[in-house]
Amino acid sequence: MSLQTSLISRASALPKYAATTDLAITPPAREAAGRPRAAAASRDLRSEPGPVRFIIIALAVSFLTIFVVLPLVVVFASAFSKGIIAYFAALAEPEALSAIKLTLLVAAISVALNLVFGVIAAWAIAKFEFRGKTFLITLIDLPFSVSPVISGLVFVLLFGAQGYFGTWLQARDIHILFAVPGIALATIFVTFPFVARSLIPLMQEQGTQEEEAAISLGASGLQTFFRVTLPNIKWGLLYGVLLCNARAMGEFGAVSVVSGHIRGETNTMPLLVEILYNEYQFVASFAIASLLAMLALITLVVKTVLEQRLDEGQTRDDSGDH
Amino acid sequence: MTIEVKSIVKKFGAFAALDNVDLKVGKGELLALLGPSGSGKTTLLRIIAGLDWPDAGEVRIDGEDALGHGASERHVGFVFQHYALFRHMTVFENVAFGLRVQPRAIRKDEATIRARVKELLDLVQLDWLASRYPSQLSGGQRQRIALARALAIEPRILLLDEPFGALDAKVRKELRQWLRSLHSEIHVTSIFVTHDQEEALEVANRVVVMDKGHIEQIGTPGDVYDNPATAFVHGFIGESIVLPVEVAGGSVRLGGQPLNIAADGAASGASKLFVRRHDMQIGPAGTGSLEGAVRHVRSFGPIQRAEIALSGGEGKTVIEIDAPRDRELQAGEIIGLQPRRYRIFAAQD
Numbered sequence: 001m002s003l004q005t006s007l008i009s010r011a012s013a014l015p016k017y018a019a020t021t022d023l024a025i026t027p028p029a030r031e032a033a034g035r036p037r038a039a040a041a042s043r044d045l046r047s048e049p050g051p052v053r054f055i056i057i058a059l060a061v062s063f064l065t066i067f068v069v070l071p072l073v074v075v076f077a078s079a080f081s082k083g084i085i086a087y088f089a090a091l092a093e094p095e096a097l098s099a100i101k102l103t104l105l106v107a108a109i110s111v112a113l114n115l116v117f118g119v120i121a122a123w124a125i126a127k128f129e130f131r132g133k134t135f136l137i138t139l140i141d142l143p144f145s146v147s148p149v150i151s152g153l154v155f156v157l158l159f160g161a162q163g164y165f166g167t168w169l170q171a172r173d174i175h176i177l178f179a180v181p182g183i184a185l186a187t188i189f190v191t192f193p194f195v196a197r198s199l200i201p202l203m204q205e206q207g208t209q210e211e212e213a214a215i216s217l218g219a220s221g222l223q224t225f226f227r228v229t230l231p232n233i234k235w236g237l238l239y240g241v242l243l244c245n246a247r248a249m250g251e252f253g254a255v256s257v258v259s260g261h262i263r264g265e266t267n268t269m270p271l272l273v274e275i276l277y278n279e280y281q282f283v284a285s286f287a288i289a290s291l292l293a294m295l296a297l298i299t300l301v302v303k304t305v306l307e308q309r310l311d312e313g314q315t316r317d318d319s320g321d322h
Numbered sequence: 323m324t325i326e327v328k329s330i331v332k333k334f335g336a337f338a339a340l341d342n343v344d345l346k347v348g349k350g351e352l353l354a355l356l357g358p359s360g361s362g363k364t365t366l367l368r369i370i371a372g373l374d375w376p377d378a379g380e381v382r383i384d385g386e387d388a389l390g391h392g393a394s395e396r397h398v399g400f401v402f403q404h405y406a407l408f409r410h411m412t413v414f415e416n417v418a419f420g421l422r423v424q425p426r427a428i429r430k431d432e433a434t435i436r437a438r439v440k441e442l443l444d445l446v447q448l449d450w451l452a453s454r455y456p457s458q459l460s461g462g463q464r465q466r467i468a469l470a471r472a473l474a475i476e477p478r479i480l481l482l483d484e485p486f487g488a489l490d491a492k493v494r495k496e497l498r499q500w501l502r503s504l505h506s507e508i509h510v511t512s513i514f515v516t517h518d519q520e521e522a523l524e525v526a527n528r529v530v531v532m533d534k535g536h537i538e539q540i541g542t543p544g545d546v547y548d549n550p551a552t553a554f555v556h557g558f559i560g561e562s563i564v565l566p567v568e569v570a571g572g573s574v575r576l577g578g579q580p581l582n583i584a585a586d587g588a589a590s591g592a593s594k595l596f597v598r599r600h601d602m603q604i605g606p607a608g609t610g611s612l613e614g615a616v617r618h619v620r621s622f623g624p625i626q627r628a629e630i631a632l633s634g635g636e637g638k639t640v641i642e643i644d645a646p647r648d649r650e651l652q653a654g655e656i657i658g659l660q661p662r663r664y665r666i667f668a669a670q671d
Contacts, residue, residue, distance in 0.1 A: 209406035212373050213468075215393045216400040217420035217475055227423070231410040 075293050078286035090284035091291070098264045099272040099288065105180065106255075106268060107248040110187040114244050118195025119237070123229075125196075126203030127211070140196050143189055152186050152257025178260030183268065186254040191244045198240035202233055202310075235309040242306065246299040250292055323384040323478040323511050324349055325370060330379035332365055332535075339365045340376070341535040347479075347513060352505045354526035355515045358558070361532040363515045364483055370513070371400045371481050383478060399472030399510075403484040405464040407456035413467050414452040417442055420475035442470040445504070462493040466500075473508070482514035486521065494518075498525050519559045523547060531555050553667035556596040563602065563641045565595040569666060577634050582611035588666035597661040599644040600625070604651070610658030614641070619651045626651060630659070 047053065080087055090096060124130075125137060143151060157163050159176040169176060176182045210232065214224040230237075252270040259266040267275065269288050276285035325347040332340040340362045347353050355363040368374040370381055372393030381388040388396055407416050417439045421430060430438070443449040446466040456464055465485060472480060485501070486494040502525050505512055516522050522529045523543040531538045531546055531554075539551040550556035557564065568575040572585045574595065581595075607613060614630040617640065621627075625644045628651050632639040643659070645651065 209402050209404060210408055212393075213400065213402060213406040213408070213471075214419065214423070216371055216373065216396075216398060217423065217471065218394050218397070219419070219423040220394060223423045227419070228408055231408075 072293055072297075075286055075289050078282055079290040081286075082283045086283050087287050087290075090281075090287040093284065095264050095267070095272065096284065096288060099267045099269045100291070102180070102183070102265075102267065103249050103269040106184050106187050107245055109184045110191055110248045111241055111245050113188055114192055114195050115237070115241060117192065118199060118240060118244075119233075121196040122199035122203050125200050126206075127208050137200070140193050143192050148190055148251065148253030149257055151189050152254035154189075155182055155185055155258050177258055178262060178266055180266075182258040183255050183266065186258045187248050187251050190251050190254045191247045194244035194247065195237065195240035198236050198243070199233055202236040206232055235306055239303065239306045239310065242299055242302055246295065249295055324382075325479055325511065325513070326380075326382040326385075327366070327370065328380040328382070330366065330369060330376045330381070332362070332369065332374070332376045338535050340369075343379075343535070343537055345530060345537065345540070347511060349511055350509045351511055352502070352525065352527050353513045354522035354529045355513060355532060356517070356519060356522040356529055356559075357532035357538075358517060360534070362535040363517075363532050366532075367481050367483055367513060367515050370479075371398050372396045373400070397475065397478045399475065399477030399480040401465070401468050401472050401480070401482040401485050403487045405456070405461075405468045405488075407464055407468055407471070409456055411455075412452065413443070413448070413454050413456070413459070414439055416456065416467060417471045417474050419471060438474065442474055445473070445508075446470045460493075461489045462497055465489065465497065469501075469504075473510075477510065480510045480512040482512065484515055484517070486518075487516070494521070501525060523559070531558065533558070550596075550665065553594055553596065553670065556665055556667070561599045561642075561644075563597045563599060563643065565597075565639070565641070566669065567593050567595045567666065569593045574666065576612070576632075577639075579634055583661060583664065586666060589668055592669040593666050594669050595661070595664055595666055597664045599627075599642060601661060601663045602641075602643040602645075603660045603662050604643070604645050604649065605658040605660065607656040607658055610660035612659040612661075614657065614659060616651050616653055616655045616657060619653060621647060621650075630657070 048056070091100075121136070121140060125133060125140075156177060158165055159169060159182065160166050161170065176185070210228050211224050214228045215221075219227065249268075250270055251268075252274075255268055256271055256274075259268065259271055261267060261271060261275065263275075269292055273285050273289045273292070276282075276288065325345070327343060327345040330340050330343045331338070343362070343366060345366075355366060357363045365374060369376050370383075370388070372388065372391065372395075375389070383396065383398070393400075408419065411419070418435055421435045421438060424430075439452075440449060443452055446469060448463060448466055448470070451459060451463060451467070456467070459467065465488075469482075469485075482501075486497050489497065498521055501514075514525070523546075526543060528540065529543055529546050530540045533554050539546055539555045541549070541551075546555060546559055550559065556562055565576055567581070569585050569588045569590050571590065574581045574583055574585050574588075574593075576595070603610065612632060613634075614632040616628050617631050618629040619626050624647060626647050628643055628645060630641055630643060632641065633656075651657065
């Protein structure tokens, strides 16, 4: 859980890219301004005394160990507590397999749709001027600010038996709640901001000139998108997709409300982890949890690589501008 | 190809960026749209290119209605102030872009495209940069690549939006001369937008001076400099001395004192007298229609630039003149001044 929240906060920090690079420039600039030599000789004024530094670093490291590393270790330790055979046996259970399949399916659906919606929303915001634009930007962030349980409840109110469309859907035998469509809808809602959020600052910074150039050279709208816009945003897009996928697979609250917990049918991996844990099947529970933890770790590594790519893209555009 | 713009109106909210603009550009011309920022020159260029749409009016390229076609169908080469090169493509692919996106029916084969790109890179003398990325080029190189890219589609007309605006002074000068010689080589009808009068006068065959959405004057560089049609043009192009005068029945007065110059048919009333800095003839005190005390002299090159406080008006009117160095001026000296050439325009405000 804590890993996920840290992913989310990193995602919203993405727009501040420029600010962080600015900060990075400050220390050498200050140095260049020229400190008095005498002061430099006695003590480096820019940094804290040794013991203070040590305490701050130790605090940060121990905090991270207790809250991030330790839980991870516990997850894997518990998963393998009965040996490697028990671990894989737990994962091979039909219920576990069904949960894994469902999670992958829902993630695939919501990532694909949010990829399209996110690019469209980011395009609209970054490249056009229209009334209500600020409102739209605020609206995109809504899923981040609303509790996931509420996000799930919205769909119950809409499609539940007592909901607005409940009777209409029942009459036509269409199942949304307690079925894949409901879980997918809730997941799409919760993960909507990731792609749009990671693209908007990038696209705003890039402006519309390259697209205009492409059109004046005779390119059609689609050619312009696929040959000019998409290559320019690809790293940002991958970044958004990655975070979207991590959240889609790990989402608990909203999915829990709409899933109905039908065993072997509507349980996703996070839901199954809870159920198994409540039934004292610790090895099985932590085996599934270890898969989610591994997903988080992989996500972190890929994210770091993508961030480097994004940074490189940025500095490459800045350099040589004379 | 010819370009014809008829009664174009373009409003952004309540602000009229273009207010009934008419313009004709002849075949093979190199025309400059010159004006301060906000004069509507870039908007006009973008409308011709199809990147903006007018609220009213007509645009004809080679007699054919252009507003019925989008930018991608107009076959217009457009060069942006900030180059707008495709950052993820090499220089070669940038130039090839316009050829690669052509409909399959008329698209050239790879060998022809390669030959054409090579030819264009030779034309802009940057064939050795073909495999570089835009970020690895200097500003001047980027702008030449942008031009090569625009020329790749064999455009009917070439439009350049402040092409040298983002470059430093030395590179600007080089590129100006280069653009002029390139134009005389390929002879495509071209319009470029600039706020730099020197650039407009030096490069263009004809200059269109714009202000606040209007065309103030169209003429050759010599024309707009020597015979400015309006007070705005006189003030905008070249350095001018401007004095508030009264015209009454053929005589011109400055601060109540009659000046020894003809009104040249200027209407009676509050007016402005425009004189070029170098058109002020200096002589001993008592000669000429104006008199003033030299306050400060700086000499460089062939001229001396003097700050002169005019007598009368409590010495508050200070003008700057450029005088040849055959007669060195001294600070504190009283001299007479006579405008050799001048224009009188009615004061508008």
